Amino acid sequence: MKDICILVGGKAGEGVRASGEVIGRALNKAGYYVYIRDDYPSLIEGGHNFSQVHASVEETFSQRKEIDLIGAFDERTVFEHRDEFKSDSILVVNSNKVEVDSELREEVKDVVGLPISDWRKEVGGPEIIENTGFAAAITSLISLDPDYLNEVFRQEYGDKAGINISLAEKTIGECKDRCKELFELDEVDEGGKALLSGNQSILLGAVSAGLDFYVAYPMTPATSILHFAAQNQEELGLDVMQPENEIAVINIALGASFAGKKSMVATSGGGYDLMQETISLAGMSETPILLIEAQRPGPSTGVPTYTSQADLKYVLEAGHGEFPHIVIAPGDVRQAFYLTGKALNHAWRYQTPVTVLVDKHLSESLKNTEIDPDKIEETEPKKLPKEQNNRLEHNKETYNRYFLTEDGVSPLKFPGNDVIVKNSSYEHLENGLTTEKPIEVEKMQEKRLKKTQKIKKQLRNEQRVWSKETGSDTSVITWGSTKGAVIEATKEIEDPISVIQPLYMWPFPIKELKNKLSNKKTVISVEANSTAQLTSLIKEKTEINIDNTILKYNSRPFYPKELAKQIMEVI
Amino acid sequence: MDEFDTSATNTWCPGCGNFAILRSFKDVLNNLNKEEVKKEDIAITTGIGCHGKIFDYLDVSGFYSIHGRAAATATGIKIGNPDLEVISFEGDGDAYNEGISHLVHAARRNIDITVLVHDNKIYALTTGQFTPTTPIGYKGKSTPKGNIEPPLNPIEFMIASKASFVARGFAGDRKHLKNLIHKSIKHKGFSIINILQPTVAFQNTWKYFRERVYKLQETKHDPKNKIQAIKKSKENEQKIPIGIFYKKQRKTYQQAINEQTTNKKQNIHKVIENLK
Ligand SMILES: Cc1ncc(C[n+]2csc(CCOP(=O)(O)OP(=O)(O)O)c2C)c(N)n1
């Protein structure tokens, strides 16, 4: 078979997520393409968590609902996912904890009951490692070489891997004999790809572009950036800080940027709300800052551990007053890596706030891909002409933080380097001192406008739209993480329809979209919100009407098959 | 005109206590200069209010921040460049209302910055409403029948927040104030001076304070004694002590970080390798 969909499920606290990740990592080592989505409610123990692992010989961009292989830690998992089982599914249960009724045994190909708790006691480990037993059972049922699994254990658990390896050996030895038939995935070459989440990718992209300082307050789904940064702080050469609230986060970050350190903050909608006033300050004071907004369903606390794309229009309007604010929306881990690198560079080149807009589905889902830090170049901020710099260093001239230039971008220097640097939230003169004179106010507003024009012009050279053109006159337009399900859905449809994904939300790729959409007879937009925000943005910017919208706003991501059906209905 | 002046026109009301703070600070800068702290190695942050205008009157690097956030901005600057001497000028509205959280946590983590609060006991720039340090009964435009909220005691509050240097100054005693500011900047760790700053426009307190202030250093007060410091902080009716209430040397935020991250060496390829 070419691909397989695995689901492991159980209670929060039982290591479900880790189990899914171990399975995915073993498959990644074997060379398969992997996509992992975690589903968990907002609680610490109990409830129902599950992890969907989709592995394929071809690149995959999404989880799938139809399950081939299920690992049920508890009875609720069997019950919750029953309508996702197929007649050829195999169900693995811990027979010490789960009983399977005879009706279900009829519905699926096989139910493999394994006394995982007994085996765990035999090898003498804590209850939590039963998740390892499941990972071992599942990988053995797809005939994966156990070496891959053991390698993952050693990598993830280091010195403590031994106990996991023992339980895995026991499980694998027993498992195959108890199963009627195994799955056989087509062979592939061993892989060298990194399997990582959108959040990890974001941080690595930023570090590749020279990030010095990461500041954040915990908020799902951005929190794992903070964890990843803190865990790898030394090797990433980062300062990492968790201050008292999001207002502190962004003001501390801005202070550090002013002192010359490339800074980044990340949060979700609620935290981003708190940062508004300082986004405006960054715009006025022309202080570079990179923000990550990882959306979750609102308004307000909403559905904290699930996904949504409802903050697009809001983020575009962030902060009071008029100033340039670049907004970029990657749709997969690879884009997240390279576009975050670009985003940090934009912030420093144009000395203005830049937001990377993602969502839980991209932030927390894992996908394997190739990323290369050396392909991201670091932008140096605009320098003073050498001669002028000399005069400055010899105290013959003073530095004007807001020196008026043709393109509105001033040369950037930092305090502590023999210069006086005055940054201000007030309207200011070129030297940074306060002004309220109409003519000066107008001049500075025009400076910021010039910068806006410069950004619009220069970023035309960037790839601002991703697309998969098939020559079809039907196209789906989508954005952010929803791109993944759209690509997978088009694989289900016989007509090879095109997919278009704008990457830049500001400056909006008006010309590119007009070009790509003008020759299409049918355009369908797919978004995870209830008001079709991208659709209305396109209308506002390009005057193109998109009549067909497929919207989902139940806090769960799109699934390829159901989406394919909806697309077919439109066509 | 001295080397710390700028071209900005001063718009404070004649007789305002802010002038004395500005003068004292410039004197300190001159002293620091002699001690080889270059003027370029100073960075200030300011909140928004009458006090914030000091940004325009000082030819040193700085960030004119937003209302309440100057301590957070200062924290970021210090982390961004630990070699800078970072001083944050804030109003009492700024520090103890809008941005009170930043003050508490900057103190607690002992980041090596200095906060100078221009405590005029009102929001001056927005025309005289009450703040957390306004006495009960004060009649302002938003409290025509008199303020009903009991004031906060900044000294006690900052000691409780684990600030490692807590002092009170008075704009009416410039020599004393200058000395205090100098000591607070020299202090390694978080330092704060609550400066009694009479505002002539709303409640002229020059006379009131002149009659009451006395110097802690002239008493037997021991700034290392926390209990005594808190006791002293409660003396604020008939007699008002000025000077250093509490001072303790303890590990700064930077020192703690340096102890933890001894091996900062970038190797992103290794991090990516671990994800393969
Ligand atoms: C977020 C925000 N809220 C309100 C204001 C309006 N405002 C400007 S100055 C000020 C009060 C200043 O009082 P204080 O900090 O005590 O400084 P002072 O003017 O007394 O020196 C206020 C409320 C503002 N600038 N920003």
Ligand code: SF4
């Ligand atoms: S209003 Fe008060 S604080 Fe403001 S400048 Fe005048 S006297 Fe000073």
